Amino acid sequence: MNPNDKNTILVTCAPGLSEFLCQEVETLGYSIDAVLPAGAELQGDLYDVMRLNLHLRTAYNVLFLLKKFECHSPEALYREVKDFPWEEMISPQELLSVVGRIDTASIDNSMYANLKAKDAIVDRIFEKTGSRPDSSKDKTGVVVQFYWKGEHCRLFLNTSGLKLTDRGYRKMPHKAPLRESLAAAVIMATGYDGTVPLVCPMCGSGTLAIEAALIATRRVPGLLRSNYGFMHIKPFDDVAWREMRAAALKQSRKRGGKSDAKPAPIIATDIDPKAVEASRRNAMTAGVDHLISFEVCDFADTPLPPEPGIIVMNPEYGQRLGEIEKLRLTYQRIGDFFKQKCAGYTAYLFTGNLELAKQIGLRTSRRMGFFNADIECRLLKYELYAGTRKYPPASSDD
Ligand SMILES: C[S@@+](CC[C@H](N)C(=O)[O-])C[C@H]1O[C@@H](n2cnc3c(N)ncnc32)[C@H](O)[C@@H]1O
Secondary structure (H helix, E strand, O other), rough: OOOOEEEEEEEEEEOOOOHHHHHHHHHHOOOOEEOOOOOOEEEOOHHHHHHHHOOOOOOOEEEEEEEEEEEOOOOHHHHHHHHHHHOOOOOOOOOOEEEEEEEOOOOOOOOHHHHHHHHHHHHHHHHHOOEEEEEEEEOOOOEEEEEEEOOEEEEEOOOOOOOOOOOOOOOOOOOOOHHHHHHHHHHHOOOOOOOOOEOOOOOOOOOHHHHHHHHHHHOOHHOOHHHHHHOOOOOOHHHHHHHHHHHHHHHHHHHHOOOOOOOOOOOEEEOOOHHHHHHHHHHHHHHHHHEEEEEOEEEEEEOOOOOEEEEEEEOOOOOOOOHHHHHHHHHHHHHHHHHHHOOOEEEEEEEEEEEHHHHHOOOEEEEEEEOOOOOOEEEEEEOOOOOOOOOEOOOOOO
């Protein structure tokens, strides 16, 4: 396998994040062939794969197409998977994980399909080299992923391995943390670029504030991580990867290093001291603690730098945590906070409960759909006018 050979690259993301993913992929200079409900397809080689893994904030995995074929039975899967030169890609010393996504009448046991595909790969390597790689479920070595839908199967190398959204900085998760990729997309949706203050009351484990700090300083998120699936294949170009990382580091330093201009203030507060401690430590691990001011306080006492600025709040919404009745009052208080203390700011509320959001009592100027795991959520935007301008009242859909 030549690392310069181009093929389809499938980048996956959480449902609802494709728009943000495509924006990122296009900013990196690629054109998109297909936008999917939870991903995008483009063309590229193994160097493009490394670049995408390093730079994307909203992606889950970067998959590189190896082969596609018609498949009517587990035996056909074994035959077709075995008919690929795995010995050129995987050393017998590597750890192999095989993951199948199956939606076909040809088989109803996805574990069995995974086993057939894994056997095909290790049998082939054994026949060609005399030894076989161990297999594992932990996705820290070579990860092969296949999608078998109907009678069609596509076989990919999962070049990320573990999901890119697990950046590695969240050593201390607090209650109901947002995934890093979702938090990055929420920050992107606010249009934040580091030039105005960003305030995150109810910060929990600090994910929104940390992702904002990474975006403001153009820090390349993949620098936070040291292991990727593509590093474990034989054609991996270590020298090119080191150069790519060095260039990304230079870009981050130039734009956001301690000696350079800092972004406008980023403030993260929470009423729970343990949340603030978790946020502080997570920010330290991400290398952005010097860019964020932390404070333990009720959200309504969060200090606000002079406007204009952006507020992003992710209160509990009663599906997983908290009780609806108690939260009703919290949402009313958030509305009062917006009206009474945040004039001149643009506020965003991320919630999975639109009934509770009505308690804010302000008209939204935009409503964007997201999913948090399988919960349908909205990011609601409120323009909080400065001066004497009256707030538009909430309409029945707000
Ligand atoms: C859903 S969690 C936020 C999760 C966060 N976005 C993350 O990614 O980790 C809601 C947070 O609101 C905090 N909270 C609840 N009531 C509060 C209040 N009155 N003032 C400030 N924070 C509050 C909780 O302690 C909790 O950390």
